[in-house]
Amino acid sequence: MADLKTTVAPASAGRTYAIIAIVLALLAALPFIADAIGQPALTSLATRISILAIGAASLNLALGYCGLVSFGHAAWYGVGAYVVGIMYRHSVSGDPFLGFSIGSDQLLVTLPLAILISGLFALVLGALSLRTSGVQFIMITLAFAQMLFFFFVALKAYGGDDGLIVRRRNVLPFIDTRDGPTFYWVCLFFAVAWFALMSRIVTSRFGRVLEGIRQSERRMAAIGVSTYPYKLACFVISGMGAGLAGALMANHARFVSPDMLHWTQSGEFMIMVILGGAGTLFGAAAGAVVLIGLETQLAALTEHWQVILGPLLVLMIIFTRGGLSGLVRLLRGGRNE
Amino acid sequence: MTLKGFVSGAAFALLSYAPAMAQQPVKIGMVTTLSGPGGYLGADMRDAFNLAIEMEGGKLGGVPVQVLVEDDALKPGQGKEIAERFMKTERVKLLTGIIFSNVAGAVVPDVLDNGGVYVSPNAGPSNFAGKECHANYFVVSWQNDTLHESAGQNATNLGFKRAVVLAPNYQAGRDAISGFKRFFKGEVLGEIYTRLDQTDFAPEMAQVRAAKPDVVFQFHPGGLGITFARQYQQAGLLETIPMVVASPSLDSVILKAIGDAALGIHISSHWNSDLPNAANKEFVAAFQKKYGRIPSYYASQGYDTARAIGAALKGTGGKVDDTKAFSDAMRKADFQSVRGDFKFGPNNHPINDWYSLRVERASDGNLAIVTKAKILENHSDFYAKDCKM
Amino acid sequence: MSLLIEQALNGVQLGFMLFLLAAGLTLIFGIMGVINLAHGSLYMIGAFAMAWVANVTGSFLIAALAGLLTAGAIGMLMEYFIIRKLYTRDHLDQVLATFGLILFFNQLTVLLFGRQPLFVQIPGFLEGSILLFGDVRYPVYRIAIIAAGLLTAIGLYLLIARTRLGMLIRAGAANRDMVRALGVDIRLLYTVLFGLGAMLAGLAGVMAGPILSVQVGMGEQVLILTFVVVVIGGVGSVRGAFVGAMIVGVVDTMLRAFLPQAFRQLMAGPDADALAAGFSAMGVYMLMAFVLLVKPKGLLPAHG
Incomplete structure (x- = not known):
């Protein structure tokens, strides 16, 4: 995997910020553009992509920057979504939960709580999982995710396999989240904030230690860094990001089901990260755009779209290293290492 | 696009x-x-x-x-x-x-x-x-429940007294079992919940055999139903314990896939090709x-x-x-x-008759689903009374 | 008592099915270092090839042979054109590429055979059930699965312990680079080994054909459970795969069979049944997590 630095040399910093500003302006204008070209459903698609990009970016932190190949990312995503679903259910029915009145449909309440609870789950299960490494780590994260999946399937009180319907989106003061474009801007805001946070993290001292661990854990241990707390912190932050994405998705889809914790969902997040290039900050976003875009476009072409998408993924992996960012480098004539 | x-x-x-x-x-x-x-x-x-x-x-x-x-x-x-x-x-x-x-x-x-x-x-x-x-x-x-209510009524009409019921552990599966029990007048000896991704029902077959019921009711749609019916026959249960199902567990596609393992199964449905x-x-x-x-x-x-x-x-x-x-x-x-x-009906769900069907061998040697009797007439559903439009 | 014996037999039979799948996967995993998510597809291909040939020729034996050979051949082609390029990559690339293969194989199968499940008759000589002892009756076909699994296990043991290929396999599992350095044609070895693993998956598919429904997506249903077996047993170890498969098969079956009764002691019937079904589904994953926490490399790791 190529060594990609997200730090920007001062001379080109201005240009980079200019590009970011233009891209952001375009993204913010997307609902108007979508209306103008007669494709209003594009806004909903863009909302979904920006939510999944948050999830992919948080997996990227663990996977790309810290070398923790987690095959259970969907677990935290699903837990976040269930927090929203369960609190909504209680706010409608008014029933207390274990004696506490936990119902709420305020986004400012549900969202932080979703992030917190996903983080707690990631903390406990991560602390156990991190006792292993390599292939075993991939598999133990998968096992925990499957456990949670079956837990929610058996959770009859909250819909079990059929999931929970969130009839109305959580509300925000002064902002109408039921309006499609408005909710898109809300999600875009969180996505931008999350990417900004990621960018701060990976360039901080903490981020450098993570990078060091990814390259050689033994070396970091040798220079006196106790790696376990760093890895755990990284894993928990990654889980919190997934919880944020899950909570937003529960609001967007107005529906929560155990499918969100299924291993294929974890696989989809992994594909986004790898497609975009693991360990590159915006790779996760690019991966989400390309994967969801491809799925939607190909599904519109033929019902057998997977026959095209499958080989496309294989070719992509074989001929480019580091996914899309590898492809970009390849096209620029750069060396592929 | x-x-x-x-x-x-x-x-x-x-x-x-x-x-x-x-x-x-x-x-x-x-x-x-x-x-x-x-x-x-x-x-x-x-x-x-x-x-x-x-x-x-x-x-x-x-x-x-x-x-x-x-x-x-x-x-x-x-x-x-x-x-x-x-x-x-x-x-x-x-x-x-x-x-x-x-x-x-x-x-x-x-x-x-x-x-x-x-x-x-x-x-x-x-x-x-x-x-x-x-x-x-x-x-x-x-309405989902009516499928299984008709199966429960069918089992009652056929004179079965002791049943074991099986369905996957999800909402439609649990609804199936409650629908069946609502109209079945006999005793339910056991409820067995399977998994939606289950491919092998051998442990459940052993449980059914041990319970010795008069009849088995099961709800396994699509591929699950195929696997279930065939393993039921292979376990030697088809000859000894009759099976009652609602139409999703035995449609014409499933019938083709399980072949002779379907002979004699009782189906309840609102429609049949005959x-x-x-x-x-x-x-x-x-x-x-x-x-x-x-x-x-x-x-x-x-x-x-x-x-x-x-x-x-x-x-x-x-x-x-x-x-x-x-x-x-x-x-x-x-x-x-x-x-x-x-x-x-008042909740925009259908009111219609339900029939008892059975898998039999037709005169040309092929298996066919044959209508036998009417089970319920102008049947509405359990929830219509809660609907205020 | 007879119920317990019958359930134990069911567990062992599930164990042998899992072993056929896990043996191939663990060999590929352990020796080539490739995570092959498409292993389940090879199982599906074996089952479909077998079902199709059985319906055309009417002969179970010809069909079984066809299933094995098709799975093996497609496995070798897969290795030659795709997997070979992934040996030096990290696990991530392998996961993505083989995930792509799953999508492709599933949809291709839909194009070739349609979405409706295929039907395979149990061959006449394996039909029915026999009285084992007391009042324990058991289907002949399931006994045949146990026998086939047992023969395969013995065959694999002999292959690995007694032949030159087996020696290379053992050496490769212990130190891949050294085998290459000693001038062994590692490419050919890998292709052959991949074909062998694919054939084992195909055999599982062939055996599953007449009892399960042969349908698109059947591979993914067993794939995750197979991974659990491999990890519990220890990656790369065929012995480990055998032990892991038996443990997973028996534990899963026993939980499903007896957990509802245990729960019924504590609460009302329907709730107990539904809750127990959920917990028994979680059971093998809890087991795996537990094993990894105690022995992070699995029960019988191949090396180290």
């Missing part, structure tokens, strides 16, 4: 000499499951829906229609995306097609909140049948001619859904935009159903 699907009546619509105006075809959005193990359910339903349109020369109720079909892959999220695209980009007001209750659970509230009309050709989950019923939501097929009414004879003959196979009951529901929509379109002169007028026309159910008598 080019939408997948096909234009069934557009060509006819352009050429037709509609008296008053050159009508734009009415767009019908069909969100259905075409991929995965449950894909044949959606495909059969869709084929029959198209057949109804074709038999009218690209029209339904004299109105040219255009059907947009997309595959939800049994993912609720994907179903929502498709429905939203239909409603916003294609300006579709009338949607149909969903096969599975969990997809319906996600998509239907969206359609209704957006002021659309939804007509279900298959799924009829309990949550939309009672308190949350809606004037613009119609179910042509059945029902003697004229509409059914016409449908079965046309379906067999066009597709070369016996229609499954999913096909019958697709056909009925198309004809029910046709009757409503005829009633409003092809207008869907005034959803109130359309729903009122729809509620009259002014069409000949292939299942015989049919009307909508």
Whole structure:
């Protein structure tokens, strides 16, 4: 995997910020553009992509920057979504939960709580999982995710396999989240904030230690860094990001089901990260755009779209290293290492 | 973006000499499951829906229609995306097609909140049948529980006293068991919950054998049902303990796949290919001619859904935009159903008869599902009383 | 008592099915270092090839042979054109590429055979059930699965312990680079080994054909459970795969069979049954997590 630095040399910093500003302006204008070209459903698609990009970016932190190949990312995503679903259910029915009145449909309440609870789950299960490494780590994260999946399937009180319907989106003061474009801007805001946070993290001292661990854990241990707390912190932050994405998705889809914790969902997040290039900050976003875009476009072409998408993924992996960012480098004539 | 699907009546619509105006075809959005193990359910339903349109020369109720079909892959999220695209980009007001209750659970509230009309050709989950019923939501097929209530009544009628019941551990499975128990007068010896991704039922077979019931009721749709029925026969249980099922556990496709393992199984259904009414004879003959196979009951529901929509379109002169007028026309159910008598109850769910069927060997040596008796007459559903529209 | 014996037999039979799948996966995993998510597809291909040939020729034996050979051949083609390029990559690339293969194989199968499940008759000589002892009756076909699994296990043991190929396999599992350095044609070895693993998956598919429904997506249903077996047993170890498969098979079956009764002691019937079904589904994953926490490399790791 190529060594990609997200730090920007001062001379080109201005240009980079200019590009970011233009891209952001375009993204913010997307609902108007979508209306103008007669494709209003594009806004909903863009909302979904920006939510999944948050999830992919948080997996990227663990996977790309810290070398923790987690095959259970969907677990935290699903837990976040269930927090929203369960609190909504209680706010409608008014029933207390274990004696506490936990119902709420305020986004400012549900969202932080979703992030917190996903983080707690990631903390406990991560602390156990991190006792292993390599292939075993991939598999133990998968096992925990499957456990949670079956837990929610058996959770009859909250819909079990059929999931929970969130009839109305959580509300925000002064902002109408039921309006499609408005909710898109809300999600875009969180996505931008999350990417900004990621960018701060990976360039901080903490981020450098993570990078060091990814390259050689033994070396970091040798220079006196106790790696376990760093890895755990990284894993928990990654889980919190997934919880944020899950909570937003529960609001967007107005529906929560155990499918969100299924291993294929974890696989989809992994594909986004790898497609975009693991360990590159915006790779996760690019991966989400390309994967969801491809799925939607190909599904519109033929019902057998997977026959095209499958080989496309294989070719992509074989001929480019580091996914899309590898492809970009390849096209620029750069060396592929 | 080019939408997948096909234009069934557009060509006819352009050429037709509609008296008053050159009508734009009415767009019908069909969100259905075409991929995965449950894909044949959606495909059969869709084929029959198209057949109804074709038999009218690209029209339904004299109105040219255009059907947009997309595959939800049994993912609720994907179903929502498709429905939203239909409603916003294609300006579709009338949607149909969903096969599975969990997809319906996600998509239907969206359609209704957006002021659309939804007509279900298959799924009829309990949550939309009672308190949350809606004037613009119609179910042509059945309310989920009635399938299994009829099976419970069937088991009672057949004189069975002690039953073991099995279903996958999800909402529709649990509903199946409660529906069965509601109408079964005997004793339930055990309830066994299986998994939706289960492929081997050997442990459950051993439990059934140990419980020594008179009858087994099971609900395993699609591929699960095939596996279950065959393993039931292989375990040597078919000869000793009769089985009662509702139609989803033994449709004509499953019958073909399990072969002799189905002989003697009791089925309860609202429709069968041998029902003697004229509409059914016409449908079965046309379906067999066009597709070369016996229609499954999913096909019958697709056909009925198309004809029910046709009757409503005829009633409003092809207008869907005034959803109130359309729903009122729809509620009259002014069409000949292939299942015989049919009307909508107070919650827009069907009221119809239920039959006892049995798998037998026909004179040509092939297996056939044969109608034996009527189980329930003008049967409504358990939740209709909670519906205040 | 007879119920317990019958359930134990069911567990062992599930164990042998899992072993057929896990043996191939663990060899590929351990020796080539490739995570092959498409292993389940090879199982599906074996089952479909077998079902198709059985319906055309009417002979179970010809069909079984066809299933094995098709799975093996497609496995070798897969290795030659795709997997070979992934040996030097990290696990991430392998996961993505083989995930792509799953999508491709599943949809291709839909194009070739349609979505409706295929039907295979149990061959006449394996039909029915026999009285084992007391009042324990057991289907002949399931006994045949146990026998086939047992023969395969013995065959694999002999292959690995007694032949030159087996020596290379053992050496490769212990130190891949050294085998290459000693001038062994590692490419050919890998292709052959991949074909062998694919054939084992195909054999599982062939055996499953007449009892399960042969349908698209059947591979993914067993794939995750197979991974659990491999990890519990220890990656790369065929012995470990055997032990892991037996443990997973028996534990899963026993939980499903007896947990509801245990729960019924504590609460009302329907709730107990539904809850127990959920917990028994979680059971093997809890087991795996537990094993990894105690022995992070699995029960019988191949090396180290």
